[in-house]
Amino acid sequence: MSNSHDHDHKAAPMVDEVSDFEALEVAVRELCIEKGLFTQADHNEWTEYMHTLGPTPAARLVAKAWLDEDYKQLCIDDPVKASLEVGINWITSMPSNFGTPSDYCNPRILVDTPTLKHVVVCTLCSCYPRPILGQSPEWYRTPNYRRRMVRWPRQVLSEFGLQLPEDVEIRVADSNQKTRYVVMPVRPEGTDGWTEDQLAEIVTRDCLIGVAMPRADRKADDKRPVIPAIHPYGH
């Protein structure tokens, strides 16, 4: 008998097992709801926010600024206002729409130049410009990154594959509860005549944190290439 769910394509593999950690996450969440600490609706709102917000708004902000000097100046002078033009309201958007609008309200755009490179860290915990950049990557919250970036930025950046010449100054911005930073990298060569949409595609999350530089040949959603080993094991 044929299975009515059979398709021509092969389904992607799935983990078919509930781990103790997954059950623990559910149990903790449900106990919080049972105790009235938050509602399922509050939780859903957050989850949907985190799932749907990608780095696009910040990438678009950078792309717009690359094309429009006045907008670039606005990004420097008034990042809250500049963010509105890419659909992000730091004051009323998640996650700062609770209580007083004091958190996350002081975004700063750090403009790179050919001789100045900015990079963002949170030495205390994992503060990150989420309203405009989405969820922080896992490595951003590791003690390794947090502790070492402020002390040896050139070395840590080189571990990300970003080798900067000695004459490029590196400035590390330490985020906090109120002030969140986004890096505006230098527009790369090979992008003359590009549209805002084209430019936004190459401004990846890592470029906006400052640990990478945009390249004309790499888009944020490109499939990463598999590079064969030069000296494969066993050969």
Add this chain to the structure above:
Amino acid sequence: MTKSIPLLEKIGKEGRVWSDLCEQYGVENPDPPWRVFLESTCEVLNEGSCVLPSLERRDEEDELVDELYKHIPHPERQVLALAHSMILRGIITEEDLEKHLKTVTERLNAA
């Protein structure tokens, strides 16, 4: 020295972490699907109810990981640390959690 919590210690020892499951099932997703729910729980505990401010929770997570959950990867260590912090503050009790965990496990594993 932070006191261990037997229930969480047991989960840390016996629970299967995402990388093991990925290897067994041939899955390549970097994060378990429940990670986003965990992040949301942490956020609403901070923003909505102010029960567990983010900075306090993250500081404590670092300490708990150093002392008790070093061998466990993220985000598994994050959920253990969150549960640990909540038990330490009396927001939930170990007994409540153990009981509810049993119910949840049965429910999630129901055919």
